Every structure is written in structure tokens, then in C-alpha cells.
Amino acid sequence: MKKHLNLDSFHAIDFVDKQEIENIQTDITKARKMLEYRNGPGSEFTGWLNFPDKFDKDELDQIIEAAKKIRKQSKILIVIGIGGSYLGAKAAIEMLSPYFTKKRRLEVIFAGHNMSAQYLSELTDYLQGKDFSINVISKSGMTTEPAIAFRVLKKLIEKKYGHEAKNRIYVTTDPKKGELRNIAIKEGYETFVIPSDIGGRYSVLTAAGLLPIAAAGFNIKQIIRGAKASRRAYKKMGIWENDAHLY
Template identity: 50%
Template sequence: MKISVNYSGDYSAIVTTEIKHKIQTIHHGIYTKKAVGADYLGWVDWPSSLRQDWLKELHDTANDIREKSNVLVVIGIGGSYLGSKAVLEALSKNFHPYNKLEVIFAGHLVSGSYLKQLMQYLNSKEVTINIISKSGTTTEPAIASRFLIQYMEKRYGEQASSRIIVTTDENKGALRSLAIEKGYKRLIVPEDIGGRYSVFTAVGLLPIVAAGYDIAEFINGAKMAEQDFRTLDIENNPAIKYAIIRKHLYDSGYPLEILATFDDKLKYVQEWWKQLFGESEGKEGKGIFPTSVLYSTDLHSLGQYIQDGKRILFETFLLTEKADEDLTVFESPQNGDELNYLSGLTLHEFNHVCYEATSNAHLQGGVPQISITIEQVDEKHLGYLLYFYMMACAFSAYLLDINPFDQPGVEEYKTNVFKFLKKPGYC
């Protein structure tokens, strides 16, 4: 298992004595859990600390869901849904996306139309819901929960409580209290792991295993990454390397990073990555703005700006070496589309050529580049990749002298919403 990080510039030239010293300090702070925000460093050794009895409980819960239901509705926002959504989208088929159970997400937006149509759709299904919230009072999922709990109680009566699972704080919060009152099954959000770092906890794992995917392999990938990225090796540790390159480009006047992929299966990995880095770094007037493109689709839209627009961005390619399924261009007797010159080329190979051509063009246009390459998209490689990003993000934020684990700006908007709506205590 490996992940490679390559830079279009001279990496050795940007690894200064100051950077080396700072990386050593950050590394020590993370692994002694004395860094700023250390109360939320539980994710660092979480994969290797998972107990078999806990994993068995998770599998038993997933089996129970599948016995009762053919749809699981996951209610959550931000880190409460993006991790599992990213993995499910990466592993699913395009037109028959669900392995054993259909997973639908709610509470990640406020839309009467979405909720109304969702409940109409559920009428022909057997349903379980999983409400994910540390507090239970986050507005968007709380609104969805109010409607969907009412729906479940009207439809299933006393049996509704056996079809509602909550993933919440172990010791406090409105959702915990509701679960105890109603008799819902409870899973725990660890106290020392924040939402955007929670994909390897019950928050991310239950929807993935319920859908029929191999969380043992997913966790094994994360365990391997946990071991590999623990080394203080500035030249060869890809998480540290990525963080150092990002810091150098930021200091060089490139405050915007575009994560580009040619694999549509990874589009929600991009969305998860945006939250991870955006919430972790964007504070105190600092931080790289994370955005994403899907190629070659966006080469026919945003590609123009990337090639010739203002030089404020750098581009990071997320690449896969192997495709799980593919097609080979065949020779046509008529050649009316003039594509016979591609005969014998697989579409994955075409995308790799497209990557090389795009990379070359954008470099000539003055866009600095990083490439991150994994072997393939499966449970183990996804576990490895997501842990890589989490560790790289921690190093990257600490290099900016930022706490990676709070989100004061998010709390600001929530407070304003409560004031505008005249919530008691906020008027």
C-alpha cells in the first residue's frame, strides 16, 4: 500500500531549516497529544485502537437494519455525512449503486421539497433512520429529524423506536436524552474526535457497513496509513510532504487549491476534502481556499480560467493507477467519427493521457502542481487515502499556526440564524 506525492517544483529547495524545525515540533505535539487542540486528536490512533467487540456490534446493527429495511436514511450535516457519502459514492456502481441496502441522506440541507418527496418515496420501502449529531440541536439535521421521526411514528407506531438509531455524545445532549426517552439504539461519537475527522468512527462506518461494504478492509487501510505516516521523515512521509508543499505555495502567493480528478467516483471524496481543509484551516484571516474540478468535464468550463486566469491558484491532481472496470476503443470500418487513431486504447489510458496533456498545458500557463496517486479505488485504498488527508491537514494547519479542530466561523453563522429567527436566549 502506498500513496505518492509529487511536486512540479524543487521540493528539496523548499525544505528549509525553519520548516524542518517546525515539522519536528508539530510531530512531537501530535504524537504526545500536547499540540493546540489536543482534546480532538483522538482520531490519530483511533483505527489501531478499534476493539473487535465494538466492530461486531456495528456489524450486528447493520445486519439488523438489512433484515428490517431496504432503505437507510442517514440524517446529518458536514462531517456527520460527508465521510460515509464519500466512501459510498466511491464504491458504488453508477446505475445500480447499492450493494445490499439503499442509503439516502437527509438533514444536509433545508428543503421542504426534498423532505416531502423523500417521505413519499419511502412509502413503498421498509425504512430505518440513523440520526447523527453530537448535540442533537444542529438546526438542519434537527429539522429533518423532527419530520422523519414523526413519519416513522405515524407509519410504524410502537415499532418505530426499533427502526431509529442515533449516533451522538455518550454523556450529554438533546439527542442522547431523546434516545433514552424513546428507547432508540445509541452509538457513540467519541468525545475527542471532531465531525470532519470522524469517518472511521460509528459516524462514518455504520452507513458503509449497512450498505454491504467491507469496513474491515477500510479500517485496515487506515491502520496501515496510521503506521506509515507516524514516521518523522520529511523527504518520504507523503502527509508531511503535501503539507510542506501547500505551505510553500501559500507563502508564494497561491491562496487557492483546486483538487482535480479524472475519476467521477471520487467527486464526493473531493467534497469531504473541501470540508476537511476548509474548516480546519480557514481562520484568523489565513488558510488556503479549497475547491475542486472533475476532468475532463470541467476542462470545458473552468479549464479556461485555470489556463489563462489570474495566477492565484495551484492544482492538485488526485490520480488512480488502475480502473475497476474499463472499455477499449475498437476500430470502426467507416471511421466517421475519426477515432480509429485511438483503437486499442482503454478509456482509463485515455484519461491518463488527458491528465499528462492537461498538466503540461497548465504548467506552461503558470499553474504550480501537486499530484497524489493511489493504486485503485477500493475499501482499503480509500481508508489509506482518507487517513492521509486527515494527517496532512493537521500538519498543514499547524504550519499556519492554526488550531485544526475548531470552527468558530461556523458558530458565528449559527448564532446569527438564531438571532434572526428569535430563538429563545438569542434575542
């Protein structure tokens, strides 16, 4: 059964005058055209606008195969990232998961989003005796919090699995440059791409979000199809015809 997200503004409309809403149509149209034509501030990071329409099929298949491998060999996936690099996946997994049910076969734990030594200490204790994999997400690899977490957890996974540890570490980073990409090439880690024109907070439909979501057991092909359908549905400019504009 297909499920769609719908905006129910019935009760909110009572608190806002209809004319007030219609008065912002000009601003909405201006902002929308600025995005579509990519001629406003930050236009170099608007690759997310039509990204689902041009998502590479081979890359999507690679993500799905990596997720299958992670689920097969691990009970836990540690996702290392900060800000949008991990929050998109975290929000999507929570949104798609029932509130009350048995745990998924694979547990997804997030790290590298704080400076807490206690958090890392308790995490390393929790991982003792458990099979796990790591997905580190960073465009540069230089951000302090993820870098520290990766250093600690890399040491732990190498101690546990030896040479085979490299087959349990997945890197999502810039397609061409950055310290993390250099490390991945040197160590032989499987890599995935965050396009250069997509910022972290808009990266949930790139490998940054899709690999953890797929590893958690969700159908990312359906998610991409839904994103494409939404892109078509929200092309209308009229504020009353477009839930995104009305919201």
C-alpha cells in the same frame, strides 16, 4: 486482492523546487510533534489520531450486527447529519463504489444537511411504500438542520411502523450527554458513540461513519485494519518517506 492508496507526485514535482519542499520539513516536524504530544491548540479533539488502534471490538461487532439488521429489514437507510457527521460516510461510500454497476441492495440517502423544505418533501414522497430505517448522527442533537429532519422523518417512520419504529431508528451521539442521547434513552433506540475527543470532521472511523458504510455493504473490519496499517506506515518523519507529509 489488497488495494492501497498511493500518492503519485511525479508530475507535480516539476512545478515545485525540491529545496522548497525540504524547507518545510521543520514546520512539518513541529506540527507532527504537536499532534503526537497533544500540546497544541485544539488538542482536546485529537482522539482520532490513534483511535483505530484502540477501537473496541465489541462496539465494532455491534455496528456490524446493526448493519446486518438494517439491510435485512430495509431497502433504504436515511442518514441524518450535517458537516463531518455525514460527509465522511458519504465520501467513503462513493469512493468504494464502482461508477457503473447495479444498485446496492440497500440505498443510502442523506438528510439533515440543509434547510430545504422541498428536499424533505420530495424525500418523504420518495419513501412512500418503501421499507426504511434511520440513523441520526449528532453529538448534541441541537443542531438545527438535523433536528428538523429527524423530527419530520421520526413522525413518518412512527406513522408507518407504529411501536416497531423504535427498532428502525439508530442514534450515534455523545457517550454521556446531550439532548439526542436523552431522547434515545427515553425512546429505547439503539445507540452508538462519537467519542468526546473526536470532532465531526474526523469521525469517519467512528460509528458515525462506520454504521452507514457497513450498512451499504462494505467490510468495516478491513477498513479499520487498513487504518491501523496506515498509522504504522506514516510514522516516519522524513518528507520523502511519508506520502502524507509530502502531500
